[in-house]
Amino acid sequence: MTRNHNHNHNNHHHQQPNTPKTIVFLDRQTFPRDIVLARPSIAHEWIAYDETAPELIVPRLQDADIAITNKVVLNADVLAQLPQLKLIVVSATGYNNVDIDYCKAHGIAVCNVTAYAKQTVAEHTIAMILTLSRHLLAYHNDVLQQHWHQSPIFCLHHHPMNDLCGKTIGLIGQGAIGLAVAELASAFKMHVQFLAPSEYRNSGNMNNTNDTGNTENTGNLHHKTSDSNNQAKTHPYACVSWETFLATSDIISLHCPLTKDTANLIDRKAYQQMHKKPMIINTARGGIANEADTVQALANQQISAIGFDTLTQEPMTTTHPFQPLLGQPNVMITPHNAWASQDTMKALWSQVIRNIELFCQGQIDNRIV
Numbered sequence: 001m002t003r004n005h006n007h008n009h010n011n012h013h014h015q016q017p018n019t020p021k022t023i024v025f026l027d028r029q030t031f032p033r034d035i036v037l038a039r040p041s042i043a044h045e046w047i048a049y050d051e052t053a054p055e056l057i058v059p060r061l062q063d064a065d066i067a068i069t070n071k072v073v074l075n076a077d078v079l080a081q082l083p084q085l086k087l088i089v090v091s092a093t094g095y096n097n098v099d100i101d102y103c104k105a106h107g108i109a110v111c112n113v114t115a116y117a118k119q120t121v122a123e124h125t126i127a128m129i130l131t132l133s134r135h136l137l138a139y140h141n142d143v144l145q146q147h148w149h150q151s152p153i154f155c156l157h158h159h160p161m162n163d164l165c166g167k168t169i170g171l172i173g174q175g176a177i178g179l180a181v182a183e184l185a186s187a188f189k190m191h192v193q194f195l196a197p198s199e200y201r202n203s204g205n206m207n208n209t210n211d212t213g214n215t216e217n218t219g220n221l222h223h224k225t226s227d228s229n230n231q232a233k234t235h236p237y238a239c240v241s242w243e244t245f246l247a248t249s250d251i252i253s254l255h256c257p258l259t260k261d262t263a264n265l266i267d268r269k270a271y272q273q274m275h276k277k278p279m280i281i282n283t284a285r286g287g288i289a290n291e292a293d294t295v296q297a298l299a300n301q302q303i304s305a306i307g308f309d310t311l312t313q314e315p316m317t318t319t320h321p322f323q324p325l326l327g328q329p330n331v332m333i334t335p336h337n338a339w340a341s342q343d344t345m346k347a348l349w350s351q352v353i354r355n356i357e358l359f360c361q362g363q364i365d366n367r368i369v
Contacts, residue, residue: 025047025049026049029050030070031345035342057078064084066359068089070092079102089112089355090111091113110367111355112366119180121177124283126184126185165189168192168251169181169253170240170249171255172195172252192238193249196239246270247273247274252280253280253281254266254288258288264288266288268297271302278303279307280303280305281306282308283310286312291311295322298330306325307332308334309333309336314336
């Protein structure tokens with residue numbers, strides 16, 4: 001735990017200008033130690049905990065005016081015991097760990113951070129696609145095991161490599177990240193197509209949902225509704241039917257929120273309609289692609305490779321369906337860190353601090369409640 005006082009009486013606050021605010025960060029270790037987290041310029045007492053178990057939430061927030069949480073759950077039972085709490089800042093885009101209805105009913109403001117990770121998640125997506133398309137993991141392993149050293153010729157080429165140029169990438173989700181991936185894919189001269197919003201199973205339009213997944217740590221996947229709708233109408237890429245999307249995509253990449261309408265969107269039935277044995281990339285949320293069905297599709301050679309940064313169980317467990325696949329050259333799992341570049345985390349934290357400072361000046365940005 002770290003505790004600091006910073007009294008700056010030149011600032012004006014929302015209610016009592018010269019009263020220091022008590023700010024408690026519940027899960028500091030969601031940021032690396034080498035990232036220096038700036039403090040607000042307002043008068044405040046700062047308390048940070050590496051992690052907070054459920055039974056410690058109420059005692060730690062008892063005197064807090066402002067709580068910062070990435071993944072610590074603040075439900076109605078907890079919030080009912082915290083009458084002093086005025087603001088919750090979620091240090092992610094997804095805010096499903098906070099009981100929004102309770103906060104609305106009891107005057108607790110909630111804000112999040114938005115659109116900070118679109119470029120870094122897009123780059124991670126392309127890195128996965130390149131790594132799997134060119135079998136870089138397998139070839140790197142060959143060198144480590146000295147297979148190249150023993151080769152009778154100057155190179156190894158027994159793992160087939162594929163270019164991105166000319167391939168069709170199918171994207172699900174037309175928010176900020178989906179469009180950033182489309183832009184990068186276009187630079188590789190790929191054909192880009194989106195699943196038409198009207199084709200989402202059980203729901204007419206994905207752009208009418210908020211990203212409330214287990215965020216990026218998320219959080220990150222979607223602009224606010226108005227931005228998403230505007231972008232969906234103006235981008236130059238094709239929007240195709242479900243059948244066309246599944247049948248013609250060489251690579252399928254997921255960039256949509258996890259909602260009741262997108263859970264298991266890519267399932268056994270979908271895999272059976274994939275004619276080109278596509279690669280499946282998921283840097284969105286675990287559960288959009290059914291994981292057990294994905295394992296079976298890989299075994300059935302209905303798909304050629306998978307690259308997943310998000311899983312239904314996080315951290316990953318040894319009983320996860322993907323566990324037996326680890327080490328296969330066509331399987332790449334990264335630990336939900338597509339969002340976590342140094343540059344992006346600094347940008348994220350700047351939004352957290354700005355949210356606090358604006359709130360204390362009687363304003364608020366990125367407001368959910």
